[in-house]
Amino acid sequence: MADLHFTLTTPERQVISDDVYMVVVPGTEGEFGVMAGHAPFMTTLRDGELAVYRSAGAQPERIRVSGGFAEVGDAGLTILAESAEA
Template sequence: MADLHFELVTPERLVRSDDVYMVVVPGSEGEFGVLAGHAPFMSTLRNGDIAIYRTAGAEPERIPVEGGFAEVSDRGLTVLAERAEVPA
């Protein structure tokens, strides 16, 4: 399966732009996972962790986010978060 293009953006900057296997997003109606080829979809976010899986079966990298929304399109997944705490 092709990789998913993922971008995480805050009002201040582009936090992450990468091709990954899967991303699990804390949607306001519950968590949802996105793989390459996912149907178009939009959701608001609740405060929580985005889990980024670089490869199938890998341990996820977690980035805490607050507010915002996520959009899945034919270009991939874009998360526009009010705030994201990137690990140092």
């Protein structure tokens, strides 16, 4: 079930804003996965790839990101990246 709201934005544009199952994020302290109901927190990103799972068991959509911040809260996962490309 796709129930985590995920938004990825760069200074140039909004890359994605959709409900997904899970996102694996390259944090500066290591990769972490976010699903609906995750505890709130904020962290910085390292250059790497996001893995966006649209549904359980699906192949991930990979999006390369450079720098930025990730925030998990009541509204879901919001990533503000310096740059992003599929």
